[in-house]
Amino acid sequence: MKEKKFEKLEQKVAKLNEEEIEIPGELPVIAMRSNVVVYPNTVVPFYVGREKSLYALEDSMENYNQLLFVVNQKDPKIEEPKEIDLFKIGTVVKIMQIGKLPDGTFKVLVEGISRAEWIKSIEKKYFKFKIKLLKSKYRKTKKLIALMRVVRDEMQKYIQYSRKLPTEALMFLEDMEDPDVFADLAASICPGSLEEKQELLEILHPARRLEKILELISKETELLEIEHQLDQKVKKRIEKSQKEYFLREKLRVIREELGGEEDAEIRELEEKIENDDLPDYVKEKARFELKRLEKMSPYSPEANVIRNYLDWILNLPWNKKTEELSDLKIAKNVLEKHHFGLEEPKQRILEFLATRSVSKSMKAPIICFVGPPGVGKTSLGRSIAEALGRKFLRMSLGGLRDEAEIRGHRRTYVGALPGRIIQLIRKAGVKNPVLLLDEIDKMGISFQGDPASALLEVLDPEQNKDFVDLYLELPFDLSEVLFITTANTLYNIPEPLKDRMEIIEIPSYTNVEKFHIAKDYILPKIFNELNFERKKIVFRNDSIKQIILEYTLEPGVRELERKLRTIVRKSILEIVEGKEKVIITTKKVKDYLGAPRIKEENRLKKPTIGVSTGLAWTAYGGTTLFIESILFPGKGRLILTGKLGEVMKESAQIAFSLVKKLCGEEFTEFFEKNDIHIHVPEGAVPKDGPSAGVTLVTSLFSSVKKVPVDNNIAMTGEITLRGRVLPVGGIKEKVLAAYRKGIKKIILPYQNRYDIEKIPGEVRKDIKFVFVNTIDEVLREALICEDKEC
Incomplete structure (x- = not known):
């Protein structure tokens, strides 16, 4: 029955539209549950489907001359709203057109006529309210006209940025002079929430309505402008990437036509990455860099940097090794073939080979050969490589001051390279060569870093398994490299670095x-x-x-x-x-x-007063030195010459005080009236070290007591103020120096008695060693006293 009642609504609408509109005091009501708010002077379509709304629509057509009162729900989600769920102010509209849809709902086109406020409900079956029309009272002032212009301009900008409204919407505003109608038309296309649109409906004065519209449009226009700028940036980027893609594809085709050299290089690198025996992390890094290279121009500087980097990481021997020899007889023959003597170093290498033959997982030791120049440290390292069947490489560290020489340079500029360690590994082509680090005691420190500290990671067996070169940025295993270092002296090597090395001393040759x-x-x-x-x-x-x-x-x-x-x-x-x-x-x-070059005397020809023979150690082996002292009238001064270092000057002061004590009180006046001059010949040569104390005391005591010193005796050792003789180092080198000079008797500190075991047998049998604890024992042995109580 309901469907039949609405079948002829379309025909009735056309007839009623031609009649004059008179708004009664009560009207049927349709509750709008969409975000659309109907304003006066606007035409709006909406859909009617709820039963209450259909009754209101029927009542409007039958009894109220197509007039309706439409009011919005506060919450559009409510299916069966009550009076409390509706806003108080709505719009009186006239139905202009009705059309039935296939799903049973009706599409209604209405025209807003006037604002109105409902007073109370007068129907229970559907909404029908008593209403009160709301009229706006205003004067068309200059301010209102200016406000209309500003809103019109802002609306034009909004429509320009917004893609939801056609530009024809501006035509209605351009020709409109009535402020009230203009404000309603502007409100109908103004963006905003349901509450903001309802607020515009409830504002009666067109000026205040336009101010609110301007606020809403300005805010939305600002957001749309930002969105537009972002869209433009994204569009430019997309266009740029599309352009680059097009040019790259075009360039690829050109290369293929010209022979495809660049593509051939890329394919060759791809094959090398996939086919070579490389660790997974190296392949992953290489693939990443290759993708970057493909996207670049082949002529850009960065492309050359990536090519060099790929060349380095793909040509390093990540897993290539030399098969190590384990035949001890062959190794022993090789060592004997190239070197005479050097029993301790040879024995240490044979021990290493024997241990390696039992356990292949043993870490390679860090060996440091310490000895004077020319004793065969470098050639011994070469012989070790031959004995092991490994490749031999040498790196000189003398004068090295740049930490990057060890760790490499970061890839922040075109000329960056890996450190020299990695360069030598690549040159060897295997990951387990014998690498000789020569002159490790001659590295320096500068503003470019401390190379000795950088070597800590290289030479530490616990760390060098994952050595990271700054250029490669990938861990490389150095644990299988046999590092051999050489040095002339130990005291120039930093203690943390020395702690990681096994020291093997190579003495002077007899x-x-x-x-x-x-x-x-x-x-x-x-x-x-x-x-x-x-x-x-x-x-x-x-x-x-x-x-x-x-x-x-x-x-x-x-x-x-x-x-x-x-x-x-x-x-x-x-x-x-x-x-x-x-x-x-x-x-x-x-x-x-020509004439013999060794012109100095081997030893004194006869016992001499005030001259004693000392033994000294230098970086170039042992040597002998004569200490001379004389007395002459003066004021008790001690004069030192011979370019003595601070340590020897202190030893001379101690010796002077000790001689005063040994001579006793009867010599007090003697020391006050005489000056003593101590001289060490060869004044141009610097001399320093804690081993001349006993020699100085012997020379001074001989001068004071007028007793000659035995010319066949040499001595070494430091003394204290109480006359105790302290042990010193470099005994082997000192004894060999005395042996070369033909000296037959040597005085040594008692605590150095075990050091003579390292001296060759042919030297020990020709020299008599006297071990002393006190300076009295030294003087008894060194001085030639006729009365035996000097």
Whole structure:
């Protein structure tokens, strides 16, 4: 029945629209549950489907000349609203058109006529209220006209940015002069929430309504403007990426036409990454860098940086190793073939090989060879590599001041490179070479960092498994590298670095050892290098000994090798000129090398008052030094000459005080009226070290007591103010120096008695060692006293 009643509504609407409108005091009501608010002077469509609304629509058509009162719900979600759920102010509208939809609902087109406020409900079956029309009273002032213009301009900007409204919406505002109608039209297209739109409906005065509209539109326009700017930026980026993609594809096609060199390089790198035996983290990093390279221009500087980086990480021996030899006999033969003596280093290497043959997981030791120049530290490292069957590399650390030489440079500029450790590993092509770090005691510190501190990670067996070069930014395993370091002295090596190394001291060579090295190692090496028949140049044994004694005075054999090379060159010249054979005699040595270079006396010719022979240790081996002292009238001063260091100056002061005590009170006046001058010859050579105390006391005591010092005795040791003799270092080098000078008796501190075990047997049998605890024992041995109570 309900559907039949509404079938003829469309025909009735057309007829009623032509009649004159008269608004009664009561009207049927439709509760709007959408966000659409109907304003006067606007045409709005909405849908009617609820039963109450259909009754109100029917009543309007039948009894109220198509007039309705529409009012919005406070909460659109309520299905069956009551009076309390409705706003108080709504709009009286006239139905202009009705259309039935397939789902049974009706589409209603209405025109707003006037604002109204409902007073009370007068129907229970559906909403029907008594209403009160609301009229606005105003005058069209200049301020109101200006406000209309501002709203019109702001509305134009809003429609420009908003994509929801057509530009035709402005046409209604352009021609409208009535402020009230203008405000209602502007409110109908103004954005806002239901509460804000209802507030616009409830404002009667058009000026205040326009001010509220301007506030809402300005806020929305500002947001839309920001959105527009963001959209433009995104659009530009998308256009740029699309343009780059298009150009890259075009460039790819051009390359393919020209031969595809760039693509071939990329494909080659891809194949290398996938096919080479690389750790997973290296492959992942390489793939990431390759993707970056593909997106770049091949001519950009950064592309070259990435190419160099890929070249480094793909050509490092991440998993390549040399098969290590484990035959101890072969290793022993190799060590004996290249080196004479050096029993302790050879024994240590054989122990390492034996342990490696039992346990392959043993970490490689960090060996440090310490000894004077020319004793074979570097060549011993080369022999170790040969004995192990590993590749040998050498890196000189002398004068190194830049930490980046060890850790590498960060990839922040085009010329960045890995550190020299990684460079040598790549050069070797395997991850387990023998790497010799030469002159580790000669590194420096500068504003560029501390290389010694950087070496801590390299030389620490607990850390070097994950050594990270700053250029690679990837951990590289250095634990299988056999590091061998060399140094002349230990005191220049920082303690944390020294703690990570196994110290093996390589002592000076004796004259006997030098003779065998020259005869069995150096001369065969020289003839092999020159590819010359050895039988044409014959060295007599006494001539080799003469060269060692009269032309070289060194702990090693470098100068000896140079002298032998000089003699061989001069001999070859004679052979080329026509001589068949050259025999090197002592006379020939003088002819070839000139007068003997070692001009200083081996020792004093006779016992002398005030002159004692001391032993000193230097970075280049041991040496002897004479300490002289004389007395002359003066005021009790102590004069020191000979370029003495601070330690020796303090030793001289202690010796002076101790001699005063030893001489007793009867010499008090003697010391007050005489000056004592202590001199150490060779004044241009700096001298320092805690080992000249006993020598100074002996020289001073000899001068004061007028008692000569035995010229066949040398001594070393430090003293205290109470006359106790303290132990010193470098005993082996000092004893060898005394042996070279022909000294037969040496005074040593008692606590150094075990150090002579390291001295070769041929030296020990020719020298008598006297071990002392006090200065009295030293004086009894060193001074030649006729009455035995000096």
